[in-house]
Amino acid sequence: MPAPVPFDPQAVAAATPHKRNPREGVETHRVICSTCDIACSVVTEVKKDRVVRVRSSDNPIFRDNICMKGIIAPKAFAHPDRILHPLKRVGERGSGEWERVSWEEAMADIGQRLKSVIKEYGPEAWAVSTSQWNTCTDHGLGRRVMNHIGSPNWISGVALCAGNTAAINRMTYGWFPMGDFNNTKCIVLIGHNPRRHSWTPIFNFIRSAQARGAKLIVMDPRRSSNAEVADIWLPLKAGSDAAMLLGWLKVIIDEELYDRDFVAQWTTGFEALCARVNEYPLARVAELTGCAPEMIAKAARLYATAGPSIIPWTPITDMQRNSTSGIRLQSILRAICGYLDVPGGETLQGFHPDIVPESTIEMHEILSDEQKAKQLGSDTHPAFTYRGQHAFAEPMKRVWGHEYPNQITGCYMANPSATFRAMAGEGAYPVKAFFALGNNTVLSYANMPLIIKAMMNQDLIVVHEHFMTPTAQLADYVLPGDSWLERPWLTDSFGWMSSYRASEKSMEPPGEATSTFDFWKKLAGALDRPDIVPWSDLESFYDDRLRGTGMSFRKFARSTEMYFARPEFRKYLRTGFATPSGKVELKSSVLEALGFDPLPYFREDPPLDADYPLKLFTGVREDGYFQTAQRQVPDMRKRSPEPVMFVSPGTARAHGLLEDEWVEVENQTGKISVKVGVRDAMPDGLVRIPHGWWKPEMKQGAGHLSGALEYSDAQLCRDDEDYLDREQGIPHLKGVPCRIVKLATQPVPGPEAGGEVV
Amino acid sequence: MTPDARELRRRERSAKLTLWLAERASRNNSLLDRLCRKIIARATRIKPDQDFMRDPLIDNDTGFDPDELERYQRGE
Numbered sequence: 001m002p003a004p005v006p007f008d009p010q011a012v013a014a015a016t017p018h019k020r021n022p023r024e025g026v027e028t029h030r031v032i033c034s035t036c037d038i039a040c041s042v043v044t045e046v047k048k049d050r051v052v053r054v055r056s057s058d059n060p061i062f063r064d065n066i067c068m069k070g071i072i073a074p075k076a077f078a079h080p081d082r083i084l085h086p087l088k089r090v091g092e093r094g095s096g097e098w099e100r101v102s103w104e105e106a107m108a109d110i111g112q113r114l115k116s117v118i119k120e121y122g123p124e125a126w127a128v129s130t131s132q133w134n135t136c137t138d139h140g141l142g143r144r145v146m147n148h149i150g151s152p153n154w155i156s157g158v159a160l161c162a163g164n165t166a167a168i169n170r171m172t173y174g175w176f177p178m179g180d181f182n183n184t185k186c187i188v189l190i191g192h193n194p195r196r197h198s199w200t201p202i203f204n205f206i207r208s209a210q211a212r213g214a215k216l217i218v219m220d221p222r223r224s225s226n227a228e229v230a231d232i233w234l235p236l237k238a239g240s241d242a243a244m245l246l247g248w249l250k251v252i253i254d255e256e257l258y259d260r261d262f263v264a265q266w267t268t269g270f271e272a273l274c275a276r277v278n279e280y281p282l283a284r285v286a287e288l289t290g291c292a293p294e295m296i297a298k299a300a301r302l303y304a305t306a307g308p309s310i311i312p313w314t315p316i317t318d319m320q321r322n323s324t325s326g327i328r329l330q331s332i333l334r335a336i337c338g339y340l341d342v343p344g345g346e347t348l349q350g351f352h353p354d355i356v357p358e359s360t361i362e363m364h365e366i367l368s369d370e371q372k373a374k375q376l377g378s379d380t381h382p383a384f385t386y387r388g389q390h391a392f393a394e395p396m397k398r399v400w401g402h403e404y405p406n407q408i409t410g411c412y413m414a415n416p417s418a419t420f421r422a423m424a425g426e427g428a429y430p431v432k433a434f435f436a437l438g439n440n441t442v443l444s445y446a447n448m449p450l451i452i453k454a455m456m457n458q459d460l461i462v463v464h465e466h467f468m469t470p471t472a473q474l475a476d477y478v479l480p481g482d483s484w485l486e487r488p489w490l491t492d493s494f495g496w497m498s499s500y501r502a503s504e505k506s507m508e509p510p511g512e513a514t515s516t517f518d519f520w521k522k523l524a525g526a527l528d529r530p531d532i533v534p535w536s537d538l539e540s541f542y543d544d545r546l547r548g549t550g551m552s553f554r555k556f557a558r559s560t561e562m563y564f565a566r567p568e569f570r571k572y573l574r575t576g577f578a579t580p581s582g583k584v585e586l587k588s589s590v591l592e593a594l595g596f597d598p599l600p601y602f603r604e605d606p607p608l609d610a611d612y613p614l615k616l617f618t619g620v621r622e623d624g625y626f627q628t629a630q631r632q633v634p635d636m637r638k639r640s641p642e643p644v645m646f647v648s649p650g651t652a653r654a655h656g657l658l659e660d661e662w663v664e665v666e667n668q669t670g671k672i673s674v675k676v677g678v679r680d681a682m683p684d685g686l687v688r689i690p691h692g693w694w695k696p697e698m699k700q701g702a703g704h705l706s707g708a709l710e711y712s713d714a715q716l717c718r719d720d721e722d723y724l725d726r727e728q729g730i731p732h733l734k735g736v737p738c739r740i741v742k743l744a745t746q747p748v749p750g751p752e753a754g755g756e757v758v
Numbered sequence: 759m760t761p762d763a764r765e766l767r768r769r770e771r772s773a774k775l776t777l778w779l780a781e782r783a784s785r786n787n788s789l790l791d792r793l794c795r796k797i798i799a800r801a802t803r804i805k806p807d808q809d810f811m812r813d814p815l816i817d818n819d820t821g822f823d824p825d826e827l828e829r830y831q832r833g834e
Contacts, residue, residue, distance in 0.1 A: 045821060047824045048825075048828075050824045050827055050828070052821045052822045052823065052824050052827065053819070053820070053821025053822065054821075055819070055821075056816070058781070058797045059784060059786070060783070060795065060798050060802060061780050061783060061784060061798060062814070063802070063811070064811035067816070067817070068815055071815075071816060071819045071821075073831065074821065074822050074827060075822055076826060078827045078830050078831040079830075079831070080831055080832065081834035082831075146786075180773075182776075183769065183772075183773060196810075196811070196813055197813075197815075204810075204811055207810045207811075211804065211808070211810075282769070341769055342766060342769070342770075343766075343769040343772070343773040344769060369764065389769040431798065510831070523770070559785060559787060560785055561784040561785075561786075562780070563782065564777070566774060566777065566778070567773060567774055567777050569773070571768050681834040686777060
């Protein structure tokens, strides 16, 4: 999720910019950090043709947007284990036997084998998984190539993190808004906990807003660091977001705290919504959420009356079995309280008219309806697939000028679980070629055993990566990717915002590492379709996209840190909303037409299995790591050497757990080993599992996967129907039944961080 | 016009002005750009002891020696 650009000086807190004198022998570049997905504007310092330092921007509007992961980047990308040349598998899949080949040799063989798969099984037998912060220079080219070749089966981690939020927001008001942190009077954090070194700009904005008097409401089962400084903390049960928000609506509607004029003029389905909300009196909501009715009411009143308020995007609601309803309820609250597209509220920005957006590059219109209909998962869980978004084509064209405007790349995706089933031979048709670009697929989705089975059933796997990840270990080809220090970039936050920023190239990539742009260009050539990616290189591609600004990329990057159109608020007065009705659809006509409940609801958990009496939530990151990355960076690993689960003192006592002891956490899907961390901030009965663990120093290859089989939380993430959101088919990661098993013997730390079990 | 509508108009005008300032400050080419940057810096200044973004790990970072990185990359 990219950070909003801090365009209001009243909220961009403090610090006089340092006046930095140029140092002899040091060259500086304005760069956007892509170590995580937040995209902070920073400065690199280069000596002897190498980035030696990453520091915060000199521009006060990007003040202090830098964290420990950013400053370690020069060393992280200089790691001796970085993949610098194309590698071809020579032994059995997962054997760990590789030979170095040239790019030409690799791409010729990849092209030939992909063509064979397409010839035998059809173009839909090719699936791609990516993560945008690593593959910054994809810019929609992956979808463009796939659309020309005929495959709709593109998946990404954004299916359960922001991309799906974008698609579901559209169901209510036809776009995915960005909260105006800088002018808001009240912020609602739902389970999300931005910190100084994790989601740094958001942390900065929240603290700045509080410093100027904005209120903060936090919903979180844990007493998070944001909960500790909140005006109201609602310690709700994990996974009960939708129930809580139904309770808020009950209060706001009953007490007539909503914007009556807006509701009357600009919404449909208010009466039906009221009827649904009446099914959730506060006593019921209190039971579902575990929070006192008075506190629920107090928070709802604060949100509705202190505004304009914002509910910033949260990954937490994205990853629940009531995700669609939870996201819809956030949207409905924003709308009926009158916070849409107003200063301090939720801005609907559209694309910048001067610059060619990635959606245009993607060319979804070229993919035939017949192939779109084959998109995996669209039959059962269509919300973010072509089928689910089809009804928005006309309204989007009318309001935003594009038939297929993709936001956060999440609006026309295949369903990940359905894709892995097809890859494993359990789908409606086979998928036999799989490409993972900057994406550690094995650890990044639910049901890791299924993903491994799927990978082992492929005819061709191509991975574009920095390191030999567990996913790369199962590939046929591992190709070296460049880093954000080594390439230029141009970003509009994946279509979320209308502002653009450029990032300068600071140094040459090491070895034969190349950009994602280069990868797609080479692949188009290998498929005998060089016309699909006609630009000679990345900068000429940017020059083309920037033509409407009257600037070349180099001039743009040198002269402008941020390029945006003058804001226009309440654009809906002129255009209406990009929904089939042109209004805010409190009762969604699109969901109804797809056969789902058009109103938000709360689906209660299945009965608790006595064998698994605890609940786990996963997805939490340590400050030094982002997702599954950085475990090989010594400075970061020292800070978090082992995966640690958090439990409350009460849970620890009840299960006889000691601080720092190794235990196993298991459920019906799998089990992992973790150390125990007893934390006062945790509620009883809840287990926090860290996300993305593997140990690069451990044995590679199938059956080992560098410790991923022992430590990855994806082993515990279920994707059976009871634990999938109905409309999207994304997994429930917040409140999954589990149990803790004490070990008869403790692992003895070995010479490496992993240790050996005795 | 209702008081609420007047307040909304005021906020919209204020937001547009600050965006214009930020745009100029971001460009930082002309004298006017630099003046805008100074205005932003002044408007957003807070006391050092209240500055929640100060962090020794970041503030004391001096980067790396290029030769050290070279040796590290070679696995030495």
